[in-house]
Amino acid sequence: MLGANRLAMEAWPLFPSFPAGDKAQTRGFCGTRANDTTWTWPLWDNPLDSDAIGSLLGLKPLLADDPDAVKLAGYGVAAVFRSQRILIGKTPNLTPSVALG
DSSP, X not given: OHHHHHHHHHHGGGSOEEEETTEEEETXXXXXXXXXXXXXXXXXXXXXXXXXXXXXXXXXXXGSSSOOHHHHHTTTEEEEEEEEEEEETTEEEEOOOEEEO
């Protein structure tokens, strides 16, 4: 578990939250409640620096119901995955991911 926690700490700066009306929106997440919030992320072909990764994570086409693989390939995206945010008791978790497109 220590390795997973360390990885999460390193990735934290890539997922800032921004004001969206009277709510906050976190990069890569879509939805407002546990039962309708998803997290979507790309896999890419070539090594990228953290600025480029942040840009990829923020692409609006990723949040579409069915992301356009051809359009995203132009950004170097090889695959897109999505996971649903759920609550187990009061603890937020993510479901196993599914490949999109």
